[in-house]
Amino acid sequence: MQELRLLRPTVRAVVALGAFGWQATLPALVEAGWSVPRPRPAFAHGARVPLDGADGRGGLDLFGCFHVSQRNTFTGRLTPAMLREVLGTAARAASLR
Secondary structure, three states: OHHHHHHOOOOOEEEEEHHHHHHHHHHHHHHHOEEOOOOOOOOOOOOEEEEEEOOOOOOEEEEEEOOOOHHHHHOOOOOHHHHHHHHHHHHHHHHHO
16 A cells, blocks of 8 residues: 555556456555545446546556456467557556546
């Protein structure tokens, strides 16, 4: 948690890997000072949720990505192109604010 608080002034994008990571990230972001909409957004590969800073500054975008486990990569549920797309979109979002 302390890491998120320290990164708060500069972090602009977060990529959560898998539904478990997504569910763990949402309360961590709230505790670190971002506002999460209610109801909480559901995980999906390629999901993008803008979050405002609780104090009105320092918003970020949360991105969902299937986890890079062998189960997902060997079965084709997550392809290299899909991973590149999410990471590229997150990188572009991080540099635009």
